[in-house]
Amino acid sequence: MNKFPMTVEGERALREELEHLKGVERPTVIAAISEAREHGDLKENAEYHAAREQQGFIEGRIQEIESKLSACQVIDVTKMPANGKVIFGVTVSLTNLDTDEEVCYRIVGEDEADIKQGKISVTSPIARALIGKEEGDVVNVKTPGGEVEYEISEVEHR
Structure with a gap:
């Protein structure tokens, strides 16, 4: 299993x-x-x-x-070394490079996801695009409205 x-x-x-x-x-x-x-x-x-x-x-x-x-x-992400890499459980601050809009998401399990609280599922397109990347990286995310380019501005273990 x-x-x-x-x-x-x-x-x-x-x-x-x-x-x-x-x-x-x-x-x-x-x-x-x-x-x-x-x-x-x-x-x-x-x-x-x-x-x-x-x-x-x-x-x-x-x-x-x-x-x-x-x-x-x-x-428990708080017990892992904070090295700027996006992993399960971290909170990621992103900057939309087209609009300069800031968004912040926490990557959580499927049952915990709640977009209103800024929690996205580890299996979501945004999370899948972010996992393994680091602060400063630029990530292209396919959304229903087209592709969006984000820069990872901060990765927090909280």
Whole structure:
């Protein structure tokens, strides 16, 4: 089985969600099923069916998180030497050479990506173009709007 990279924060968030599902959500839905059973005929008991469906979603998510945690490789970029090279987990500041616009992205695992927070997946076109490059390098990134030329202005291990 291939291990996939995940940041320390990404792993922590999954573990917290797992604890919440097992410690809060699961017991709540089990109690709701038990209560709905007491209402009699299960065939026409909407509360029972809704609770069973919710239980299915919770159990499915628990299995999904446990699977992801068992298959991930947690990478703590703060413990790696900062040598200006773009690797998984770093935060990269880029300058668009056409517009002089500055952008900043953190390269994270697929499940952690959130463009609104400046987190891009390691498998995204921008991240794939950046990995292995260094501060000062110019990188061409193919975007839906055409090719964009960026200069890597800073690589931070934070």
